[in-house]
Amino acid sequence: MAERGRQAAIAGIGQTAFSRKDERSELQLAAEAANAALLDAGVAAAEVDGMITYTLDPTDEIGMIRCLGVENLAFTTRLPGGGAAAASTLHQAMAAVASGVCEVVLVWRSINQGAGYRYGRPQAVGTWLPGGGTGSLLWCMPFGAQAPATWAALASQRYMETYGVTNRDLAPVSVIQRKYAAVNPAALFFGKPITMEDHQQSKWIVEPVLRLLDCCQENAGAVAFVITTVERARTLRQPPVRIVAAAQSIPFNVEVISNYYHDDLTVMPEAVGTARRLYEQSGLGPRDIQTAQLYDAFTPQVLMQLEAFGFCGRGEAKDFVSGGNLELTGLLPVNTHGGLISEAYIHGMNTIAEGVRQARGTAVNQVRGVEHVLVSSGMAGAILGRV
Amino acid sequence: MNTTTQPAATRPDPILTPDAAFFWEGAKRGELLAQRCADCGDLQHPPRPMCAKCHSVRREQVRLSGRGEVYSWIIPRHPQPIGFTEPPVVALIRLDEGIRLVSNLVGVAPADIHNGVRVQVEFEPTVGGYAVPVFRPIAS
Numbered sequence: 001m002a003e004r005g006r007q008a009a010i011a012g013i014g015q016t017a018f019s020r021k022d023e024r025s026e027l028q029l030a031a032e033a034a035n036a037a038l039l040d041a042g043v044a045a046a047e048v049d050g051m052i053t054y055t056l057d058p059t060d061e062i063g064m065i066r067c068l069g070v071e072n073l074a075f076t077t078r079l080p081g082g083g084a085a086a087a088s089t090l091h092q093a094m095a096a097v098a099s100g101v102c103e104v105v106l107v108w109r110s111i112n113q114g115a116g117y118r119y120g121r122p123q124a125v126g127t128w129l130p131g132g133g134t135g136s137l138l139w140c141m142p143f144g145a146q147a148p149a150t151w152a153a154l155a156s157q158r159y160m161e162t163y164g165v166t167n168r169d170l171a172p173v174s175v176i177q178r179k180y181a182a183v184n185p186a187a188l189f190f191g192k193p194i195t196m197e198d199h200q201q202s203k204w205i206v207e208p209v210l211r212l213l214d215c216c217q218e219n220a221g222a223v224a225f226v227i228t229t230v231e232r233a234r235t236l237r238q239p240p241v242r243i244v245a246a247a248q249s250i251p252f253n254v255e256v257i258s259n260y261y262h263d264d265l266t267v268m269p270e271a272v273g274t275a276r277r278l279y280e281q282s283g284l285g286p287r288d289i290q291t292a293q294l295y296d297a298f299t300p301q302v303l304m305q306l307e308a309f310g311f312c313g314r315g316e317a318k319d320f321v322s323g324g325n326l327e328l329t330g331l332l333p334v335n336t337h338g339g340l341i342s343e344a345y346i347h348g349m350n351t352i353a354e355g356v357r358q359a360r361g362t363a364v365n366q367v368r369g370v371e372h373v374l375v376s377s378g379m380a381g382a383i384l385g386r387v
Numbered sequence: 388m389n390t391t392t393q394p395a396a397t398r399p400d401p402i403l404t405p406d407a408a409f410f411w412e413g414a415k416r417g418e419l420l421a422q423r424c425a426d427c428g429d430l431q432h433p434p435r436p437m438c439a440k441c442h443s444v445r446r447e448q449v450r451l452s453g454r455g456e457v458y459s460w461i462i463p464r465h466p467q468p469i470g471f472t473e474p475p476v477v478a479l480i481r482l483d484e485g486i487r488l489v490s491n492l493v494g495v496a497p498a499d500i501h502n503g504v505r506v507q508v509e510f511e512p513t514v515g516g517y518a519v520p521v522f523r524p525i526a527s
Contacts, residue, residue: 124399124469136433136489138402142519143491144468144475150461154479154489158459161502204464207497212465252439260479260487261433265459 008097009233009240009387010090012041012226013353018188018344021114022220030059030110031067033222038068041226042237043104048226050075050102052092054085054347058117059110068106075102081256083295084270084379085109086348091246091380093227105227109349113218120218122146136258149298151257153209156300158265160209163315167208170299171199172321173334174213174341177296179327181338184364188219189342214299216345223349225356230387239386241359244372245281246382249273256379266315268301271308274381279310282383284372286310289383291367292332292374293355295348296339305376306334328365336365348377359384396512399470401519407434409448414518419508420448421486432486453508455482455522460492460500470514480506480522491521499524 014036016022016029024032038045045068051061055078065073077092079085089107096102113119124141137151145151159165178194181187194213202212233240251269253262262269279285286309294305303317311332312320325331337343337354344350355375357363373384401411413420422431424438425445437444460478468475476492478500492500493509506522513519 120466122466122469138404138407139433139489140477142399142401142470142513143477143489143521144463144471145477145489146468147463147466150463150468150477153461153463154459154477157461158479158502161459204462207462207464209461258489260459260489265479 006098006100007230008094008227008243009230010225010243010356010384011228011233011236011238011240012037012039012043013224013356014038014040015186015223015346015350015353016221018186018219018221018346018350020188020219022112024112026058026110026112026116026222027060027063027067029112029220029222030108030224031064033110033224034064034068034106034108037106037224037226040238043226043228045069046071047104048106049073050093050096050105052077052079052089052105052107054078054082054109055080056082056085056347057109059108064106064108075105081379083297083348084256084377086295086352086377087246087375087380087382088248088377089225090227090243090352090375090382091248094243094246097227097229103228103232106224107227108222108224109347110222111345111347112220114220118218119148136255136261140258148257149205149210149215152298152301153206155259155265156209156298159300159304162266163318165303165318167211167214168200169318169322170214170303171196173296173299173302173326174199176326177335177339178342180336180365181342184338184343187338187343188217189338209300210298214341216297216340219344221344221346221350223346223353225352234387239360241356241384242387244284244383244385245278246380247274247277247281248380249277250379268304268308268378270379271305271376271381274376274379275309278381278383284383289332289372289374290370291336291358292334292376293336293351293358294334295351295377296335296341297345299341301378302334305378309374309376328367333365333367336363336367351375355384359386396514397470397472398511398513398519400513400515400517406436410434411517413448414510414520417510417518419451419453419520421451421484422446423449430484430486432488452483453520454525455480455506457492457500457502457504457506458487459502462497476500478522488520490519492524493521494523
């Protein structure tokens with residue numbers, strides 16, 4: 001592990017209520033989440049000198065400056081790759097703080113799919129925008145592959161057929177995450193547990209891979225974080241959560257969702273690369289992680305990340321998830337807020353917020369004895385821990 | 388007038404970009420093309436303006452056999468894709484030349500699809516007068 005003079009910590013987290021539909025603008029949602037994160041940390045908005053969000057985020061840095069009263073911003077970054085940007089934000093914030101470029105970095109993601117871009121709606125025309133991390137969607141559109149569930153499922157099917165994973169094998173992920181959401185008041189599916197049979201009776205979205213209960217949903221909300229030095233964070237309102245390691249990995253020929261061109265579609269090479277960098281940076285391994293918060297727009301992504309991060313062997317994830325290992329009493333509680341499928345789809349950011357709560361010890365479904373939390377958005381990840 | 392006509396095509400047009408227009412112009416003529424580096428001979432898909440192996444920007448288009456096998460497949464049931472009256476079978480085809488293409492499978496029942504099925508290209512028209520390559524299983 002490289003010697004680092006300045007280490008980064010997450011000092012504050014904030015979020016709006018999550019809902020199906022929200023009348024507020026995406027900028028208002030972002031500003032409210034950011035303000036909540038600053039209040040949580042006990043840092044004045046005027047001190048923010050770095051801002052990081054996604055290329056796909058519909059809000060604007062100048063708008064945020066005007067809402068919050070940021071006095072003199074020194075650094076901005078927008079990260080590519082759709083939801084893969086989620087954990088990249090921590091990586092960039094860590095680099096900005098560790099290098100001394102920034103003292104206080106504000107990270108956010110705001111989404112309002114009732115009013116803005118509805119990800120689940122098919123699209124067949126338009127131009128490709130750089131920064132989505134996925135230049136090859138245009139090769140999908142005229143064939144009826146026009147929405148994220150379809151794009152993702154086409155790659156997952158190869159993994160599933162190769163290892164004999166059926167849609168029923170995905171059900172435990174959905175059922176356990178819903179169990180977590182059912183007791184999480186912030187979740188869209190609070191109070192609504194499901195059974196294996198509910199999963200199997202939900203309609204096909206993409207046959208034979210995804211049923212309705214394998215998919216995230218369109219919704220509205222925002223999540224924000226405040227990142228500063230560990231030293232500064234120690235003086236603030238919350239127990240600091242150290243970014244023990246953070247990394248990005250984009251191997252050759254890998255894309256975000258139309259990810260069909262790398263050598264072996266039964267592995268997720270970007271997550272394998274992220275895992276390798278995180279474990280090298282930290283000196284830790286999968287056995288040192290007590291809970292994992294994994295990007296789960298669709299259930300197969302959970303299985304493939306479990307394998308990529310070494311929590312089980314290749315092709316073994318279906319047995320790992322059916323054996324109760326994702327439960328609070330299991331080997332590796334996963335997506336303890338309910339995940340993107342059952343808490344809300346804030347493009348991966350609410351999953352990182354859950355990682356911070358687990359490290360603080362304040363999660364609704366708190367895992368006992370947490371020392372290290374893995375948060376992953378596939379192409380990027382971080383290991384979080386108490387200071 | 389009492390003539391039999393083909394039903395009008397409803398399939399969306401391809402999205403043309405400068406580096407890939409040749410592929411769709413070829414499909415319009417009933418040819419399945421791919422880009423090959425004119426210097427080192429590397430076959431590449433999706434097309435790109437520079438060869439990652441030798442950094443040459445000299446490209447040539449080669450006609451492929453149109454034969455390959457199913458590499459993965461799915462049927463998008465909901466929501467209904469734009470331009471399709473029935474849910475299509477979307478497949479990733481591994482061509483015999485080694486590259487992979489997103490396409491459709493035609494003339495096959497879902498129960499008969501599995502990875503490794505041998506297929507042959509044919510072409511279907513799009514709403515605006517282009518065509519796309521689709522694949523039909525080869526009777527064994």
